[in-house]
Amino acid sequence: MKLAQRAGFRCSNPQCGALTIGPGAGPEGVSDTGTAAHIFAAAAGGPRGTGGLSDKERSAISNGIWMCASCGRLVDANAGKFYSESLLRSWKDLHENRVRLEQGGHVQPFGWVQSLEVMSHYLFTPGVIQLSKLNLLFGMNGSGKTRLFHLLRCLTSPQLLMDAVSVKYPADLSCAITWFDPALRRATVDVCGEVLEYQADDRRVPLPPRPYRVWSFGTQSFAMESPTVSGVADFLGVDPWAARTVIHSLPGLLPDVISDVSLNSEGSVSITYCRGWRAAEQSRIFPFYVLAAFAELQARAEPTILVLDEPFNFLHPAMEMEILDLFESSQWEFQVILATFSPHAYDRRHHGWSATVLVSEGGRKSRISQEDDDVEAINRPPKGESLEEIIKGMRASSKEL
Structure with missing residues (x-):
């Protein structure tokens, strides 16, 4: 029921949006034509597979998307190969933001x-x-x-x-x-x-x-030895103060991989990792953590x-x-x-x-x-x-x- 309520009882397919609840037979009847579709399958062998999720995770509301009966059948046809987990999550996020907008609540961009x-x-x-x-x-x-x-x-x-x-x-x-x-x-x-x-x-x-906004990174080296604020700023092509914001956000956005960061007065960056990357590995993987944090902060604007x-x-x-x-x-x-x-x-x-x-x-x-x-x-x-x-x-x- 919560999944349907969060969707405003409308189909989450952005090209459908059909209302899935309305009057039924008789003066008190209710007609419900919606379905709680799984994003990853409820069981092994189902559409889109199980994604390595536990039984509890597959039954959670986060693994569901509210749809009309027609679209629910459509996304699961042919083992779901035409409707990826990524696409369905995008539909769900998009639709819930649309519902917030209609309701007058706070809408993320x-x-x-x-x-x-x-x-x-x-x-x-x-x-x-x-x-x-x-x-x-x-x-x-x-x-x-x-x-x-x-x-x-x-x-x-x-x-x-x-x-x-x-x-x-x-x-x-x-x-x-x-x-x-x-x-x-x-x-x-x-x-x-x-x-x-x-x-x-x-x-x-x-x-x-x-x-x-499109941020493209290609021919330059994805390596950053002894990272500094100015080095991160040059890598991202942003102002040094924006680079500082990205660096300080890393533990909050990536708590499973980075536990702490600190900056000294010269702008050098010290990172405490949650796993034992060697120095050469750290220099190559750190830029990807920076890119993920930067893109996420941009996406919130x-x-x-x-x-x-x-x-x-x-x-x-x-x-x-x-x-x-x-x-x-x-x-x-x-x-x-x-x-x-x-x-x-x-x-x-x-x-x-x-x-x-x-x-x-x-x-x-x-x-x-x-x-x-x-x-x-x-x-x-x-x-x-x-x-x-x-x-x-x-x-x-x-x-x-």
Whole structure:
């Protein structure tokens, strides 16, 4: 009953929202057409698996989402493979914020990007990426990952898009982005020569709407020896005082991994870890804790997407697993897009991550695919070659366009 009450007795599917309670037969009858669907399955073998949760955790309200009967059946069809745990949690958070807004209560600035549709582009055939809270992006060097990120940022950083179009690849392009804030919104971006035009909710606007913030971290080293306030500020690209706020927030946001931080008068940072990372390991994993804390603080002010481009280079597999576990925590309000060739990330596709593959179509074009066959194909090495050998070949191939 509490799950239904928190949802205002409406379906949590953002594209449905049907009322699930109303008058029934007779003067006192009540008709209830809602259902408490499980996010992770109640038992082994159910839709989306059990996610490693205990029996008590699977029966808790945190593992439930209120839906109408039709949507409840829909998300569990085909073993739930089209509706990930990450997507359902995003729906639940979004819907509860919408209910708070209608009720007049305090509303967190929760929102999330639902899709990026490429309608015309010099590197991609037309296609759509459906985004959830956790997203994996697989693609060989030269497949266009960086240009895809530029499209995602075209509402907040149009200069990145125009620099590539007008200088290196003169061409027209068109894309559309849909997001929730918490209402469903849509913006289209059209480039014709050196002219950039926007439409927001089918209305032409002179300047782009800024519905979310994208923070992208890629080619720089994900290592930070002897961290300092100025080093964290440079790494994040923020003011030193903002860096201090992020550093001081670490024990509160990550109590299971960091028990204390302190800053001396010169700005050096001392960290007390809850586990025994060696010095070399600390220097490589600390930046990821900083990124998670920074993105979370940003998400509490505005919808935020954290983009990590090939962050696992030179990391030990145990540290990769630690970082994947870090982002899989249900507490975070930001979205993650992780572009990687890591075989360990491939293996986490059923832990709430949505997977997208950029498939070479010959010539310069790539096809955007979220089909299981395409995702599996990139994880299926030819006979006689290991996955590690294939990944090394991908990394050594042509540079990113």
